[in-house]
Every structure is written in C-alpha cells, then in structure tokens.
Amino acid sequence: MEIFLQQVLSGLATGAIYASLALALVMIYQTTELINFAQGEMAMFSTYIAWALINAGMPYWAAFFLTIGISFVGGMAIERIIIRPVEKAPVLALVIVFIGLLVIFNSLAGWLWTYTIKEFPSPFPVGSPGGNTYIGFHQLGMIGVTLLVLLFLYLFFRFAPLGLALRAVAQNPVSSRLVGVRVGWMLALGWGLAAAVGAVAGMMVAPRLFLDPNMMGGVLLYAFAAALLGGTTSPLGAVIGGFTLGVLENLAGTYIPFIGTELKLAFALGIIILVLLVRPQGLLGKKIVARV
Amino acid sequence: MVAMLELKNVEAFYGPIRALHGISLSVEQGGIVTVLGANGAGKTTTLRAICGMIKTTGSIKFEGREIFGKLTESVARLGIAHVPEGRGTFEKLTTEENLRLGAFTRRDRNAVAEDMDRVYGYFPVLAERREQQAGTLSGGEQQMLAIGRALMLRPRLMLLDEPSFGLAPMIVQEIFRIMRSINENDGVSMLLVEQNAALAMDLADQAFLLETGEVVMSGDTKTMKEDESIRTSYLGY
Ligand SMILES: Nc1ncnc2c1ncn2[C@@H]1O[C@H](COP(=O)(O)OP(=O)(O)OP(=O)(O)O)[C@@H](O)[C@H]1O
Numbered sequence: 001m002e003i004f005l006q007q008v009l010s011g012l013a014t015g016a017i018y019a020s021l022a023l024a025l026v027m028i029y030q031t032t033e034l035i036n037f038a039q040g041e042m043a044m045f046s047t048y049i050a051w052a053l054i055n056a057g058m059p060y061w062a063a064f065f066l067t068i069g070i071s072f073v074g075g076m077a078i079e080r081i082i083i084r085p086v087e088k089a090p091v092l093a094l095v096i097v098f099i100g101l102l103v104i105f106n107s108l109a110g111w112l113w114t115y116t117i118k119e120f121p122s123p124f125p126v127g128s129p130g131g132n133t134y135i136g137f138h139q140l141g142m143i144g145v146t147l148l149v150l151l152f153l154y155l156f157f158r159f160a161p162l163g164l165a166l167r168a169v170a171q172n173p174v175s176s177r178l179v180g181v182r183v184g185w186m187l188a189l190g191w192g193l194a195a196a197v198g199a200v201a202g203m204m205v206a207p208r209l210f211l212d213p214n215m216m217g218g219v220l221l222y223a224f225a226a227a228l229l230g231g232t233t234s235p236l237g238a239v240i241g242g243f244t245l246g247v248l249e250n251l252a253g254t255y256i257p258f259i260g261t262e263l264k265l266a267f268a269l270g271i272i273i274l275v276l277l278v279r280p281q282g283l284l285g286k287k288i289v290a291r292v
Numbered sequence: 293m294v295a296m297l298e299l300k301n302v303e304a305f306y307g308p309i310r311a312l313h314g315i316s317l318s319v320e321q322g323g324i325v326t327v328l329g330a331n332g333a334g335k336t337t338t339l340r341a342i343c344g345m346i347k348t349t350g351s352i353k354f355e356g357r358e359i360f361g362k363l364t365e366s367v368a369r370l371g372i373a374h375v376p377e378g379r380g381t382f383e384k385l386t387t388e389e390n391l392r393l394g395a396f397t398r399r400d401r402n403a404v405a406e407d408m409d410r411v412y413g414y415f416p417v418l419a420e421r422r423e424q425q426a427g428t429l430s431g432g433e434q435q436m437l438a439i440g441r442a443l444m445l446r447p448r449l450m451l452l453d454e455p456s457f458g459l460a461p462m463i464v465q466e467i468f469r470i471m472r473s474i475n476e477n478d479g480v481s482m483l484l485v486e487q488n489a490a491l492a493m494d495l496a497d498q499a500f501l502l503e504t505g506e507v508v509m510s511g512d513t514k515t516m517k518e519d520e521s522i523r524t525s526y527l528g529y
C-alpha cells in the first residue's frame with residue numbers, strides 16, 4: 001500500500017509536467033490543427049537559458065521569471081518569422097518545419113552548452129514535509145507550480161479580452177477578423193504562451209532528469225500521449241490526460257514486471273495506439289465529423 | 293458632400309473566377325441602401341470585397357479614404373461592422389462572450405457596458421440566454437446575436453447579409469423594426485443585402501439590383517417600387 005501511494009504521488013508530479021506540455025501542444029493544435037513536434041526541444045532550450053542565467057549568478061526566481069519572459073517572446077518570434085511564411089503550406093511541409101525546429105534547437109543547445117549532462121537546481125528544499133516517505137518538497141513544488149500555471153491560464157482564457165479573442169480565433173477566424181481581432185498576432189500569442197508554459201515544465205522537470213539536449217524526448221512523447229488521451233481539442237482533457245499518464249506510467253513500471261524503466265517509452269506508444277484505435281477523439285475531445 | 297461608402301468599378305475574384313464585373317455603388321451618411329438580386333448574383337461577394345475578405349480590384353472609399361487592400365480586421369477597426377451570411381456565431385462561446393467580442397477593439401469600458409445593456413434592450417431574449425452556448429441558440433436568436441455583436445463595435449456603417457434568412461415572418465418584422473431604430477437613433481448607415489425585396493425596399497432609401505456580378509438597375513426605392521419589371525420579378529405583385 002505504501003509503495004502504491006508513493007507511486008501515485010510521484011506519478012502526479014511527473015504527470016504535472018506531462019499536463020503542462022500537453023497543454024502547450026493543445027494550445028497550438030487548436031489554432032493550427034498540427035502537433036508542434038518541437039515543443040519539447042523548445043522547453044529544453046528555455047531550461048538551458050535558465051541554467052545559464054543562474055550560473056551567471058542570478059537568483060533562482062529571477063532567472064525563472066526572466067526565462068518565462070524570454071520564452072514567451074521567443075515563441076511569438078518563431079511563429080511570426082518561421083511559421084507565418086509557411087502557414088498555408090501543405091501539412092507535410094509544416095511537419096517538416098516542426099521537425100526542422102526540433103533538430104535546430106537540439107543541435108543549438110548541444111553546440112552552445114555541450115552534450116554533457118548538467119545538474120539543474122530546484123527552488124524547493126531537499127527532503128520531504130515532516131520527513132514522510134511518500135512525497136518530497138520538490139515533487140510537491142512541481143504539482144503546486146503546475147496548478148498555479150493552470151489557474152493563471154484558466155483566468156486568462158476565461159476573463160481577459162485577449163484570452164477570449166484567442167478562443168474566438170481558434171473556433172472561427174473569419175468572424176474574429178470581422179470584429180477586428182488581429183488573427184495573425186493571436187496565433188503568435190498562442191505560440192508565446194505555449195513556449196512559456198513549456199519553459200515552466202522544463203525548469204520543473206530538469207532537477208529530476210538533469211539537463212541535457214535530449215532530456216525532453218521522452219517527456220514530449222508522454223505529453224503527446226496525454227494530449228491524445230484527453231482529446232487534442234480540449235485543454236482540460238490534456239491536463240487530465242497528463243496527470244493520468246504520469247500515474248499510469250509509474251504504476252505500470254512498478255506492477256507490470258517486464259515494463260520496468262526500459263519499456264516506459266514503449267508504454268507511452270502503447271497508450272497512443274490504444275487511444276487512436278478505441279477513442280480517436282480522446283476522453284473529452286470532440287469527434288470531428290468529416291463530410292463525405 | 294462625400295458619400296460614407298463608395299465603390300467604383302469593383303471587380304472581385306474567387307481564384308481565377310471573376311464574380312463581380314465592375315460594380316459601382318454608394319451609401320450616403322445615415323442612409324440605408326439595399327442590394328437585391330437572385331442567388332449567385334454577387335451580393336455576398338460585394339460585402340466581402342468591402343471587408344477585404346477576397347481578392348479585389350477597383351476603388352473602395354470609406355468616409356473619403358481608400359480602404360481597398362486593407363486587412364479585414366483593419367476595416368472593422370474603422371467602424372464597419374459586417375453581419376455575415378450564415379451569422380458567423382462563435383458557437384462554443386456564450387451569448388455574452390459573443391457580444392464582448394464585438395467590442396474587442398474598444399477601450400471605453402463604461403460605454404461598452406452601456407451598449408451591452410442597449411443590445412439586451414433591443415433583444416431581451418438574448419439577456420435571458422446570456423450564459424448559454426451561442427451554438428445552441430435558435431436560428432433567429434443567433435441572427436439577433438449577430439446584429440447585437442455588430443452593434444457592440446459601435447459602427448458607423450453596418451453591412452448586413454440577409455438578416456431575414458430562415459426566420460419566421462414575425463421575427464423578421466421585429467428585426468427590421470429594430471434595424472430602423474438603430475439607423476434613426478444611433479445614426480448608423482446600412483448596406484443591406486436581402487432576398488426579401490419587399491421588406492428591404494420599405495426600409496431602404498436606395499436600391500441596387502445585381503445580376504451576375506453587375507449592377508443592372510439602381511435608384512430611389514420609391515421610384516423603383518413603381519417599376520413594372522421590378523414589381524413582377526422581385527416584389528411579386
Ligand atoms: N468561396 C467561393 N469560391 C468560388 N466561387 C464562389 C465562392 N463564393 C461564391 N462564389 C461564386 O460567386 C458568385 C456570387 O456568389 P455570392 O455568394 O456573392 O452570391 P449571392 O448573391 O450572395 O447569392 P445568395 O443569394 O445565394 O447568397 C456565384 O457564382 C458563386 O458561385
């Protein structure tokens with residue numbers, strides 16, 4: 001029972017990361033109907049920026065917020081400069097652009113900071129509250145920070161005029177233009193937000209994974225599975241999917257002997273295939289009815 | 293006196309296909325102009341051309357300024373509100389959010405709140421459906437919402453694409469009555485595309501008749517109503 005609880009709680013902590021990244025994927029998917037394969041590498045790159053800032057002597061939280069700001073602007077710039085010109089290109093061309101971005105960020109990080117693994121600090125104390133054996137401060141912190149991010153996004157999309165405009169653009173760009181919404185900038189804003197959310201996920205997961213240019217590969221696969229499980233059209237679904245997968249991953253690793261740590265990625269792929277076969281629209285997603 | 297809106301020799305294209313063959317028309321300050329014509333005549337296309345939604349050539353002036361070639365969102369920001377064919381509802385948003393979006397470009401929060409009340413005053417049924425998903429409103433309610441959304445821009449010119457489409461005669465009467473009072477009380481000029489020629493001619497001061505992308509007749513609605521051919525082919529008496 002103790003092991004079970006431990007696994008569930010630490011699963012929720014990693015699940016928080018999957019949830020954030022899945023949410024970033026959904027945010028871009030809603031306006032473009034494409035999965036940004038570079039989302040993980042963008043988060044990794046942001047984390048390196050934070051690392052460089054901290055190494056240069058900046059206090060943790062200052063570096064944390066500055067990194068979020070840089071990532072936000074960077075995300076917007078990527079949309080404006082790289083995605084914009086190919087916006088109307090065929091899907092395959094866009095997929096190649098995304099993969100190109102992935103490769104560029106990966107090699108750029110390797111070139112700037114080498115491929116040797118680095119330690120990334122946690123802002124939370126070591127150990128666990130009251131010395132309990134279930135969940136440590138850092139894991140609690142990961143969950144807490146993620147919940148704060150989610151709360152912020154919820155309030156933004158629910159109450160801020162810009163958040164409303166973003167939702168409007170996602171469902172009806174033509175009508176959005178007719179009420180004067182600058183659709184191009186809203187798409188850029190979506191990318192900025194996704195990059196910022198990804199940056200938080202990267203900085204939260206890095207103390208556990210260590211920092212290296214390939215750290216996000218596995219995480220992105222899980223985030224992708226989470227987005228699919230929850231429904232790529234539903235932000236809430238993505239979050240639920242993320243937490244669910246974090247827990248499932250841990251439980252499967254503990255209780256299904258042959259999975260262990262080696263087959264964790266295969267497990268994510270298994271989930272992806274299962275979802276696609278059984279419920280392609282995900283738990284909360286909307287079924288897309290194609291006209292024949 | 294400069295016309296509020298003036299189109300000169302406007303051509304519009306869907307890909308290689310030319311849908312408008314040099315249209316000229318104008319709307320006076322505070323006036324109501326109706327554009328009539330059979331299905332496929334190019335009425336919707338005319339409104340799309342004004343809003344920069346489709347490839348166009350020619351000249352389109354709003355309050356004396358050339359707006360030809362501007363982005364759709366920039367045209368809206370000038371004070372031109374388009375109630376599009378099919379209503380353009382944001383279906384997954386609530387009624388109130390749809391209306392808030394209409395005022396997206398405005399910064400005068402207090403006046404926006406007043407306008408919201410005014411719209412609910414014109415269309416009390418929308419107030420009852422404030423928190424309802426707009427996609428679940430009835431067709432007539434969505435039409436009212438589309439007009440309300442356009443009003444929230446506090447426009448100087450409204451472009452209305454078949455506001456009577458698919459509505460019960462009672463509701464059509466009601467909507468036209470409200471449009472008249474918007475025109476009279478708020479001084480909003482209107483360019484009204486309609487199938488219901490009789491109603492449109494009653495409301496408008498000027499009419500333009502389109503046939504396959506060309507203006508074939510235009511003038512005062514009073515004189516046009518007397519015209520034999522118009523009476524038989526459009527008014528049906
Ligand atoms: N998206 C489009 N792509 C290609 N051709 C189009 C498109 N929209 C309209 N057309 C063509 O342009 C012409 C004018 O269409 P338009 O929609 O302006 O007609 P309308 O007068 O509004 O008709 P209705 O009363 O049926 O709404 C038609 O021949 C139509 O087939």
Ligand SMILES: [Mg+2]
Nearest residue numbers: 335336337377
């Ligand atoms: Mg039409």
